Amino acid sequence: MRLNQLAPGSGGAGAATLASTPGQKKAAADAIEKHLEPDTKKAGDTAEASTSAAVRELSGKDGEGWATAPALKKAHEAWEKQVKALMGRLGSEKSALRSTSNLLRNTDIGIGVQARQSSALDKL
Template sequence: MVWDERGQIRADSGERMRLNQLAPDGGGGAGTPDLASTPAQKKAAANAIEKHLEPDTKKAGDKAEESTGAAVKEFTAKDGEGWDTSAALKKAHEAWEKQVKALMNRLGSEKQALRNTSLLFQNNDIGIATQARQSSSLDKY
């Protein structure tokens, strides 16, 4: 559907977009929870990444490494003639390996971010309090 048609349908139905209002109760969308979480929830999420997601992702990557390596070896040239499948598998595996590495790096950075959030908020609070409580010439009176 083109944008003009969609806009006309919305206008005909009385549907309007308003940007100057609060989100409905319960967050930004219908039935979606707020993004706020407690320090305990952040710690639990970081622990889940560390204890489950990272090791399971590494284990899956290692298993794929073994089976793909065996397949590449099986399809390589033994008598001067090899299958194109071998080179294609090797190339696909190299791309997949990069994606797994990027995912592992992302998981690690998300874990660190979850663990550092409360410290960052605390440091911000201290910094703001220090700036707000700078000495004034009125303090002498």
Template sequence: MRLNQLDGGGGGGPSGGAPNLATAPAKKKAAANTIETELEPDTAKAAKVADAATTAAVGGFEGWATAAGLKTVETTWDSQVKSLLARLSSEKTALRGTAVAFGQQELDTRARIAGVRPTSSIERY
């Protein structure tokens, strides 16, 4: 494959502008903290309330097919709650890791740029 010419300009993004990668570490940290302090605890709390209500209903329908059905629902619910909590934890970890990775990348780039000195013919003397 051979490139015969440059594009007409303005490439780099869907709007035709220059590519721009922007990140907001503080927002990522805030989102991770929200997951940790609100979503995870509230999800676990809601799961316990549902488990208690379902357990009571299973006891109330003892000997009926409904009790077996509710027990199946409870097992499925518990599995889904565990999956949701694992997903929330994974997202929290990813948000924090991304914030750190972008921050480190920025520091590395700044260090590389600071290490580049413009060459000048005066330096030969």
């Protein structure tokens, strides 16, 4: 195996399908904001209500309920943590998509400024 060359047939660095435009990034961030986040929250709220009702019914009024009730409550608590983590991840991805264009543009501008700076060799 040689590490100083491309694999045969790769045709160059990176695949064209990995590239995206600022418009595509904006569309993805908008989809997260308008669909994924609200739909995830709605699903979480629905599950919260139905799971709480099931735990109440299975617990019994006299404390002699089914053993399923505490297990269901514990499973729901774990699921709730996962939903919160997913919501946080969606928010992070949305922010990253929205800031990527600015970051890349600012990096390009910074490199352009550095490249245009004159050096001591220019004066010779």
